Amino acid sequence: MNLLLLEPAEIASGSPVTVRGERARHLREVLRVVPGQAVRAGVIDGPLGAVTVVEVHPDRVQLDARTLAGAPVPERCRVDLLLAMPRPKVFARLLSAIASVGVGQVWITGATRVERYYFDCHQLEPGEIRRHLLDGLEQARDTRLPEVTVHRSLGQLLEGLLPAAATRLVADLDPSLPRVAQACPAQGRVIVAIGPEGGWVDAERALLARHGFLAVGLGGRVLPSDVACLVALGLVHDALRR
Amino acid sequence: MNLLLLEPAEIASGSPVTVRGERARHLREVLRVVPGQAVRAGVIDGPLGAVTVVEVHPDRVQLDARTLAGAPVPERCRVDLLLAMPRPKVFARLLSAIASVGVGQVWITGATRVERYYFDCHQLEPGEIRRHLLDGLEQARDTRLPEVTVHRSLGQLLEGLLPAAATRLVADLDPSLPRVAQACPAQGRVIVAIGPEGGWVDAERALLARHGFLAVGLGGRVLPSDVACLVALGLVHDALRR
Numbered sequence: 410m411n412l413l414l415l416e417p418a419e420i421a422s423g424s425p426v427t428v429r430g431e432r433a434r435h436l437r438e439v440l441r442v443v444p445g446q447a448v449r450a451g452v453i454d455g456p457l458g459a460v461t462v463v464e465v466h467p468d469r470v471q472l473d474a475r476t477l478a479g480a481p482v483p484e485r486c487r488v489d490l491l492l493a494m495p496r497p498k499v500f501a502r503l504l505s506a507i508a509s510v511g512v513g514q515v516w517i518t519g520a521t522r523v524e525r526y527y528f529d530c531h532q533l534e535p536g537e538i539r540r541h542l543l544d545g546l547e548q549a550r551d552t553r554l555p556e557v558t559v560h561r562s563l564g565q566l567l568e569g570l571l572p573a574a575a576t577r578l579v580a581d582l583d584p585s586l587p588r589v590a591q592a593c594p595a596q597g598r599v600i601v602a603i604g605p606e607g608g609w610v611d612a613e614r615a616l617l618a619r620h621g622f623l624a625v626g627l628g629g630r631v632l633p634s635d636v637a638c639l640v641a642l643g644l645v646h647d648a649l650r651r
Numbered sequence: 652m653n654l655l656l657l658e659p660a661e662i663a664s665g666s667p668v669t670v671r672g673e674r675a676r677h678l679r680e681v682l683r684v685v686p687g688q689a690v691r692a693g694v695i696d697g698p699l700g701a702v703t704v705v706e707v708h709p710d711r712v713q714l715d716a717r718t719l720a721g722a723p724v725p726e727r728c729r730v731d732l733l734l735a736m737p738r739p740k741v742f743a744r745l746l747s748a749i750a751s752v753g754v755g756q757v758w759i760t761g762a763t764r765v766e767r768y769y770f771d772c773h774q775l776e777p778g779e780i781r782r783h784l785l786d787g788l789e790q791a792r793d794t795r796l797p798e799v800t801v802h803r804s805l806g807q808l809l810e811g812l813l814p815a816a817a818t819r820l821v822a823d824l825d826p827s828l829p830r831v832a833q834a835c836p837a838q839g840r841v842i843v844a845i846g847p848e849g850g851w852v853d854a855e856r857a858l859l860a861r862h863g864f865l866a867v868g869l870g871g872r873v874l875p876s877d878v879a880c881l882v883a884l885g886l887v888h889d890a891l892r893r
Contacts, residue, residue: 411873506878511870549872588889590832628753628888630791631653636748636881643882644889646870647830 508545586626593648739772750787828868835890
């Protein structure tokens with residue numbers, strides 16, 4: 410945990426703020442905080458700054474969070490992700506990883522090569538998704554919680570839900586395709602689409618192309634979808650830094 | 652499994668080659684092979700091509716592997732990895748991921764922020780390492796097994812073991828540092844160093860700098876070391892494709 414994340418409601422209730430449970434344990438046992446110490450902290454979807462430790466108790470830690478109110482709110486990531494639902498165990502792990510690398514909106518979608526029972530898994534419950542995303546934000550020192558929505562039909566998702574003003578890329582294997590850096594814009598948002606294990610079927614490729622997704626090459630190797638996802642997000646972020 | 656990998660000894664014993672166990676199960680139940688069918692296959696550290704199914708039995712599959720003998724051997728990856736030992740569970744998962752992304756040599760090292768007991772874990776047994784690497788090669792359709800060696804001391808590793816003729820990069824957070832693409836050479840090998848959770852300590856950074864490692868920025872976010880490893884390897888591979 411590189412950042413103590415507070416809920417907006419915890420800040421709203423006035424200072425000092427009391428944290429308990431896992432966050433208090435981490436402050437006491439890992440960071441070994443003492444009264445007067447400043448701790449890097451933020452409010453979910455709000456400012457990022459520091460709080461001051463007031464009191465340390467066996468079951469709770471009291472913090473002065475008044476300085477946080479005036480701190481800047483990080484910008485939302487310019488990269489969005491359209492992700493064919495991976496195996497549920499992989500999905501849970503991947504959520505915190507993509508939140509650490511940085512992502513704005515995530516659309517989880519079904520696909521021909523996605524097993525239908527994946528959509529019944531507990532890893533897709535909103536509380537579980539949020540928990541894994543917060544892990545990633547605490548790691549990366551960001552407060553902006555990615556929005557995650559779940560769609561069983563790629564066709565319906567593409568028809569209705571994607572914002573128009575974004576560069577759309579779909580990761581592919583073919584090394585003769587343009588590289589991510591060549592396809593990324595100087596400004597504006599980028600959506601990157603990552604297929605399921607075994608890839609999109611031809612009809613899905615055609616559908617993505619009709620909706621403006623440009624195929625970009627990650628290299629000639631067949632990557633597992635979670636690895637492809639992290640590599641592609643890394644390449645887009647790097648291209649946007651130019 | 653996108654590639655059937657055979658041991659050199661299996662090929663040496665002459666044709667037809669008989670596979671059993673997990674590989675036979677995969678051929679029968681997932682690929683549903685029939686006699687006469689060609690299957691993408693390779694020999695570990697040898698040629699990559701196809702074999703022909705001869706006979707399918709409940710417990711084994713017989714293959715004609717003669718065509719494999721004349722097939723080309725993939726080039727060894729130009730990217731090497733110096734990796735501070737991660738938590739053992741993360742390490743096992745990461746091995747197959749880095750073998751899929753592609754890596755030539757891997758030096759696992761101790762560091763101030765690496766727990767010493769990590770080096771006693773079963774995940775570092777050669778058989779375990781090999782098993783995870785083969786998973787990654789089967790995924791990526793590569794036959795070249797990365798070489799993995801384990802070193803408790805970063806200082807001794809740097810003194811003696813690294814090949815001289817390689818560009819040396821160490822991944823860092825500072826967004827003002829050069830990007831990977833700016834630091835990668837047009838030719839020759841690249842070694843990328845990835846620190847432990849919490850990063851290298853100052854003395855280790857200085858040691859790496861003295862041994863020619865140039866700090867490159869992955870972006871301003873604090874990534875878990877396994878995610879940093881995949882993002883960095885992805886960036887180096889992408890830079891080498893130019």
